[in-house]
Amino acid sequence: MTSANQTPRPGRTPMTRRRMLQGTLAAAAGTGALSACSTGAVGSGDVTEIDYWLWDALQLPAYSAAIDRFMEQNPDIRVRITQMGWDDYWTKLTASFVAEAGPDAFTDHLARFPEFVSLGVISPLDGLGDLDSIPGDRFQNGLQDLWTGQDGKRYGIPKDYDTIAVLYDQTMLEEEGLTPEDLANLEWNPDDGGTWEQMLARLTIDSNGKRGDQDGFDPTSVQRYGLGTEGSIDYVGQSSWSSFAFGTGWRFTDEATWGTRFQYDDERFVRTIDWYFGMVDKGFFPPYGTFGDSSPKQAQLQSGSAALVMDGSWMITTYNNAEGIELGIAPLPAGPEGTPMSMFNGLGDSISAQSDKKAEAARLIGFLASDEAQQIIGERAPFFPATDTGTRAAIQSYADQSLDVTPFTDRVKNGETGLYPLVENSASIASIMQPAFDQIWMRRISGADFAAYNERVNALFS
Incomplete structure (x- = not known):
C-alpha cells in the first residue's frame, strides 16, 4: 500500500x-x-x-x-x-x-x-x-x-x-407471476434506474391497488414498497446506497485504504445519491421514518410492506429462519460499469x-x-x-x-467489490455526515449539497 x-x-x-x-x-x-x-x-x-x-x-x-x-x-x-x-x-x-x-x-x-x-x-x-x-x-x-x-x-x-445481495420471499415472487431469473440480470443507472427501477415500480403497490408502473399510482399512499430499508442510513451505506455508487466507479476516498480525502463531492456520487433517495418521490422507496428501527428489513418482507430488500450476508440465517418467508437470494443489479458491485x-x-x-x-x-x-x-x-x-x-x-x-460469494469470486472505508476519524465522520443523509432522505437537500459536508470531513485530515 x-x-x-x-x-x-x-x-x-x-x-x-x-x-x-x-x-x-x-x-x-x-x-x-x-x-x-x-x-x-x-x-x-x-x-x-x-x-x-x-x-x-x-x-x-x-x-x-x-x-x-x-x-x-x-x-x-x-x-x-x-x-x-x-x-x-x-x-x-x-x-x-x-x-x-x-x-x-x-x-x-x-x-x-x-x-x-x-x-x-x-x-x-x-x-x-x-x-x-x-x-x-x-x-x-x-x-x-x-x-x-x-x-x-x-x-x-x-x-x-461479508457482501450484499437482494433478498425476497419466493412465495411473493410467484404470486407476482415472476421467477428468480427475472431478478437475476437486472441493470441500474442513475438516469432512469434501468430495469432495476422498472422491477421496483412493478412490485410497488399503493393503497388503491395500483402498481408503481400504472397510471393513477399514488406515491404518497403506498401499501407495499418495491424496496425496503433500514431505519437509519449512514455515511457508509453498506447495505443501501454504496452498491450503486460503487457501480459507477466511485470510491469513498482517494486511496483504497487509509485515504485522507473523501469524495462525496464526486459527480458520480452526487448522481447516485440523487437517484437513490429520489425513489422516495416516486413511491418506490419508503420516506424517512416510515419504519424505523422497530421494523427491520426481514419484518418488512414478513409483513408484505416491502417486496425486495438489500442486506448483508451476516443476516442470511435471520431471514432463513423468519416465519412466513421462503427465502430467495438474487444478485445486485449491474451498474453503469457493467457488473454488480457490493461493499466488501x-x-x-x-x-x-x-x-x-x-x-x-x-x-x-x-x-x-x-x-x-x-x-x-x-x-x-x-x-x-x-x-x-x-x-x-x-x-x-x-x-x-x-x-x-x-x-x-460471487461478488468476491468475480472481484466485483468496493472496500469498506478504512480511515481514521470514523466517529467524527459519522457525526458530520449523518445529518446530510437524514436531510436528503427527508428530501430537504440534494446530492450537490454534500460538497459542503465533504469539506468538513476532509478538514479532519488536514
Whole structure:
C-alpha cells in the first residue's frame, strides 16, 4: 500500500493513551460495567487462561466448536469466550482498555480498527508466534490489506467477510407471476434506474391497488414498497446506497485504504445519491421514518410492506429462519460499469497491546485461520469464513438447506467489490455526515449539497 511508507506517528505515553481512551469512552453510548470474565487470570498448574471476546451470538456456536478443537490440541491453554451484544461489546471493550483489563484476543471491526491502532491499544502481529507464516493470500483477495496499518504491520488476522445481495420471499415472487431469473440480470443507472427501477415500480403497490408502473399510482399512499430499508442510513451505506455508487466507479476516498480525502463531492456520487433517495418521490422507496428501527428489513418482507430488500450476508440465517418467508437470494443489479458491485467488509481477530499472554493469543488466532478451523467454522457458520476452505464449507452448508448463497460469494469470486472505508476519524465522520443523509432522505437537500459536508470531513485530515 502507498500509505505504508508514511512516517509512523510518535509513540504515546501510557497516560496520554489513557486520557484519549477515557475521552473515547465518554463519547460512546452507554457505560456498562466490565464483565466478570475480562481479567484473563492465569489458571492453576501449567494451564494459561486467555480471554477471547466476540459480539455476534450467531457466530458463537461455530467459534466455540473451533476453540474446543484448539484446546484439545493445546492442553496448556484454556480459552474463556465472552459474547455480548453490539453496543455493550464496544462500550465494555473500550472501558477494559482504559482499565488495562481487556481481553487477550477479540473480534475487531474495520470501523474501530484505525482508532485502536492510533491509540496503541492493539498489538502488531508481526513476530508473534507463527503468525508471520500465514500469507495474506490464503484469505480472500484484499482482506489482509484491510487489516494492515499505515506502518505496514498487520493488526488483525481476517476471520470472515461479508457482501450484499437482494433478498425476497419466493412465495411473493410467484404470486407476482415472476421467477428468480427475472431478478437475476437486472441493470441500474442513475438516469432512469434501468430495469432495476422498472422491477421496483412493478412490485410497488399503493393503497388503491395500483402498481408503481400504472397510471393513477399514488406515491404518497403506498401499501407495499418495491424496496425496503433500514431505519437509519449512514455515511457508509453498506447495505443501501454504496452498491450503486460503487457501480459507477466511485470510491469513498482517494486511496483504497487509509485515504485522507473523501469524495462525496464526486459527480458520480452526487448522481447516485440523487437517484437513490429520489425513489422516495416516486413511491418506490419508503420516506424517512416510515419504519424505523422497530421494523427491520426481514419484518418488512414478513409483513408484505416491502417486496425486495438489500442486506448483508451476516443476516442470511435471520431471514432463513423468519416465519412466513421462503427465502430467495438474487444478485445486485449491474451498474453503469457493467457488473454488480457490493461493499466488501470483513472482521478480524486482534490482540490487545495490554495482554501479557500475546504468544498464547497468537496461537489461538493462528489456529482460527487454519484450514482445520475454517472447515469447522464454515460447516456451522451463518456467515462466510475468510479462506476458500471456510467459504466452500459455508456454501455447502447452506446448499444442504436448499439455499443458494452464491449471489453473495460471487461478488468476491468475480472481484466485483468496493472496500469498506478504512480511515481514521470514523466517529467524527459519522457525526458530520449523518445529518446530510437524514436531510436528503427527508428530501430537504440534494446530492450537490454534500460538497459542503465533504469539506468538513476532509478538514479532519488536514
